[in-house]
Amino acid sequence: MTAKFVLTRKKAENLAGDMLACCFEHDKKKKTLNAYGGMEKTIRTPLIHNDFYGKTGSSLLLYPDSGVKSAVKCSRLLLAGLGLKNPKDKDEARERCRSCGGVIAVAAGKHKVQRLAVILPEVRGLKAEEVLECLVEGLLLGGYRFHKYKKAEKNGDEPVAIREIHIRIPVDVKNLRNGLARGKNAAEAGMQARDMANEPGNGWTPASFAKFGRMLAKRYKLNCTVLEKKDMKAKKMGGLLGVNQGSAEAPKLVILEYRASAKAQTILLVGKGLTFDSGGISLKPGAGMQDMKYDMCGGAAVLSMMQAVGAEEPDVNVIAIVPATDNMPGGSALKPGDIVRHYGGTTSEIINTDAEGRLILADALAYGIENFKPDCVVDLATLTGAVIVGLGHHRTGLLGNNQKLVKRLLAAGKRAGEPLWQLPLDKEYVKQIESDVADIKNTGGPAAGTITAAAYLQTFVGDTPWVHLDIAGTAWNFTKKSYIPKGPSGTGTRTLVELVRSWKKMNP
Ligand code: BES
Numbered sequence: 001m002t003a004k005f006v007l008t009r010k011k012a013e014n015l016a017g018d019m020l021a022c023c024f025e026h027d028k029k030k031k032t033l034n035a036y037g038g039m040e041k042t043i044r045t046p047l048i049h050n051d052f053y054g055k056t057g058s059s060l061l062l063y064p065d066s067g068v069k070s071a072v073k074c075s076r077l078l079l080a081g082l083g084l085k086n087p088k089d090k091d092e093a094r095e096r097c098r099s100c101g102g103v104i105a106v107a108a109g110k111h112k113v114q115r116l117a118v119i120l121p122e123v124r125g126l127k128a129e130e131v132l133e134c135l136v137e138g139l140l141l142g143g144y145r146f147h148k149y150k151k152a153e154k155n156g157d158e159p160v161a162i163r164e165i166h167i168r169i170p171v172d173v174k175n176l177r178n179g180l181a182r183g184k185n186a187a188e189a190g191m192q193a194r195d196m197a198n199e200p201g202n203g204w205t206p207a208s209f210a211k212f213g214r215m216l217a218k219r220y221k222l223n224c225t226v227l228e229k230k231d232m233k234a235k236k237m238g239g240l241l242g243v244n245q246g247s248a249e250a251p252k253l254v255i256l257e258y259r260a261s262a263k264a265q266t267i268l269l270v271g272k273g274l275t276f277d278s279g280g281i282s283l284k285p286g287a288g289m290q291d292m293k294y295d296m297c298g299g300a301a302v303l304s305m306m307q308a309v310g311a312e313e314p315d316v317n318v319i320a321i322v323p324a325t326d327n328m329p330g331g332s333a334l335k336p337g338d339i340v341r342h343y344g345g346t347t348s349e350i351i352n353t354d355a356e357g358r359l360i361l362a363d364a365l366a367y368g369i370e371n372f373k374p375d376c377v378v379d380l381a382t383l384t385g386a387v388i389v390g391l392g393h394h395r396t397g398l399l400g401n402n403q404k405l406v407k408r409l410l411a412a413g414k415r416a417g418e419p420l421w422q423l424p425l426d427k428e429y430v431k432q433i434e435s436d437v438a439d440i441k442n443t444g445g446p447a448a449g450t451i452t453a454a455a456y457l458q459t460f461v462g463d464t465p466w467v468h469l470d471i472a473g474t475a476w477n478f479t480k481k482s483y484i485p486k487g488p489s490g491t492g493t494r495t496l497v498e499l500v501r502s503w504k505k506m507n508p
């Protein structure tokens with residue numbers, strides 16, 4: 001359960017709880033010191049000794065009851081660094097607030113804080129509601145833990161969740177409530193995606209995606225449809241069926257629809273929901289194979305973001321599709337050399353059964369575009385190891401066929417603190433996936449693996465404006481940040497939430 005937030009106008013010295021957090025901008029001259037009125041004495045000493053001056057990621061814990069108890073009612077006082085010495089732009093300022101929220105959450109977790117109080121800082125260039133939004137995002141995302149499968153420890157080491165967060169605000173305006181709601185919705189969607197990914201392959205199956213979709217449809221104004229294996233056969237989805245052939249687990253294709261209005265534009269989101277990727281007959285090496293339970297992070301992002309869409313009801317139609325299966329080397333598994341026929345008729349020669357993500361995405365893209373006639377498509381997938389070689393764990397790879405849409409995604413990712421980087425998709429790369437026996441083949445050789453994978457997907461989107469995000473490097477092991485724990489990051493979820501929130505009609 002996530003913490004309960006209370007916005008309050010109480011004076012800092014009247015806030016009670018287990019910890020009071022104050023955020024400071026990077027300020028070696030300590031000009032901001034006076035802003036904390038009655039608490040000035042308590043925080044002056046560490047500032048004078050330069051033990052803390054607001055650097056990003058830094059914090060200092062004080063126990064104020066030794067001497068000046070009257071100034072601070074909370075048993076602990078945390079000074080947390082906002083950084084923010086000349087932020088490049090608004091997005092960087094937002095990221096600093098998020099990061100500061102994460103620092104506070106980590107310290108609160110360490111000291112088993114149940115009642116946290118935070119003074120909303122003023123940040124140059126950002127409205128108070130935006131500071132609140134990002135701080136709340138950081139507080140929630142930074143406090144995220146997954147211990148479902150761990151025995152409750154008896155030695156007092158068990159993690160304690162924050163129950164209440166009181167935030168002191170300067171003025172009680174409606175906008176601040178909106179900021180709080182936005183921060184919560186985005187963070188909760190991101191944490192939902194992490195929860196799905198943290199589940200092991202035997203805990204999160206294709207059926208789990210279907211169950212989650214149906215649950216969201218009950219809770220919000222969403223419609224959920226699940227295509228079963230027999231429906232896939234009727235619709236001739238040879239890619240998804242082919243990848244599933246070697247598995248004991250039934251495939252599912254989950255569709256969640258949000259309808260704003262008949263005249264609104266439609267965004268189609270497709271996420272790779274590969275619940276475990278063994279490689280199939282082209283078996284992966286054993287070392288590190290356990291991480292392939294994360295191969296469903298694209299699907300997790302697109303279904304989880306629908307939770308925020310359900311809560312916020314934006315003015316654009318959003319359809320999320322997740323083709324879900326695992327990729328196993330069973331006796332009836334797909335073999336190198338096999339040819340599959342996708343939804344819509346295009347055939348693929350299988351060179352490597354480990355290039356399975358594109359096979360299931362092909363069906364989902366073709367099906368989604370034909371049936372929902374979207375104005376644009378965005379797909380997310382942990383698609384290639386090559387994107388890690390190219391971009392490491394700091395940026396998601398982005399490729400697309402429409403620069404207007406590309407720009408929107410680059411902007412949404414930057415705003416969400418999930419940076420993207422565009423790779424080229426010239427027609428020369430398409431040559432690498434030409435097949436002698438089928439329309440295309442499913443690998444393009446060792447060169448430019450991320451690009452040839454995207455070139456493969458492009459075959460199935462036609463002229464529809466489309467962007468592909470390869471999140472193989474960022475879905476887990478993402479850049480170390482205070483609000484990104486070890487394990488799955490939930491990357492892409494908040495980028496999509498931003499894309500939808502800021503949607504304006506687009507002419508292709
Ligand atoms: N799920 C993997 C991609 C992956 C690799 C994600 C490492 C995260 C970390 C994907 O299905 C895959 O196996 N891709 C192959 C494609 C190749 C056979 C053309 C790859 O990248 O090696």
Ligand code: MN
Nearest residue numbers: 277354355356
């Ligand atoms: Mn694979």
Ligand code: ZN
Nearest residue numbers: 274277295357
């Ligand atoms: Zn895979």
